[in-house]
Amino acid sequence: MHPSAMENGRLFFSTYFEASTPALMLDIGSQDVNGSLRQLAPPGARYVGLDFAAGRGVDVVLDDPYRLPFDDGVADVVVSSSCFEHVDMFWLTFNEVLRVLKPDGLFYLNAPSNGEFHRYPVDCWRFYPDAGEALVRWGTRSGYRPALLESFTTYQHLDIWNDFVAIFVKDADCAMHHADCMLDRIERYMNGRRYGVEGILNPQAATEDGARLHALTGHAKPQQ
Known part of the structure; x- marks a missing residue:
């Protein structure tokens, strides 16, 4: 877990949840590698860590990344940080997230918008500014009614990563x-x-690395 991902997680919990919230929180990709969202969650929450392999911070090992072992509509929040880039078909996992959430339940997604190729065990995706709205359209097409509450891309902090952060609510009425x-x-x-x-x-077409390179070399950004 790189520094900006940890800071984003801390800000998510402090913005959307009170410290004493007795919520059921599911973490997809929960293995503690240089930190975990678990340590940032409200102390009153029931926190369940899910991952595809056993390890520190993992309570449930998933046999199938596209099937969460929970009933419909039971979770208050699902979080996932630095994981969806490693899921072959993350849109199917997104549908499972919607299935297990309560109508006013939240999904917090943090995934890279740049960065080096890093297999765990595969590295398939990066997430750009339209990704959140695209997932809403996919969820709607799949029979749900999600809404994107907010999304943004962070600047780098003590590492190479720009994080795409998105917060979804299961039912747009909520x-x-x-x-x-x-x-x-x-x-x-x-x-x-x-x-x-x-x-x-705050639109910005160039990536942070690209903008820095253009500034250093004096070369204009190529037209699309």
Whole structure:
């Protein structure tokens, strides 16, 4: 878990949950590698770590990454950090997340928007500013009614990674139950989206690495 991913997780919990929340929280990709979201969760929560392999921080080893061993509508929140890039068909996992969430339940996704090829055991995907809305469209097509509450891309912090962060609510009718946003608490971000607000906030076409390279070399960004 790199530093910005940890900070994003801390901000998510402090924004959306009270310290004493007796919530059922499921963590997909929970193995503790240089830290875990578990240590940031509200102390009153029931936290269950799920992963594809046994290890520190893993309570349940998944036999099938596209089937979570929980009944429909039982979880208050599902979190996943630095994992979806390693899931072959992450959109199927997204549907399972929606299935197990309560109607006003939240899904917190943190996945890289850049960075080196790192297999665990595979490395398939990076997530860009339209990814959250695309997942909403997929969930809707699959029979759910999700909404994207907010999304954004972070700047690098003590490492090479720019994180794509997205918060979803299972049922769009419950979107207004979650008025507070992480976007209100961070100073710098790229390509933000917010429920009920049209367009992209703080748009930036170039990646942070690309923008830095252009500044150093003086070469203009190539036209698409």
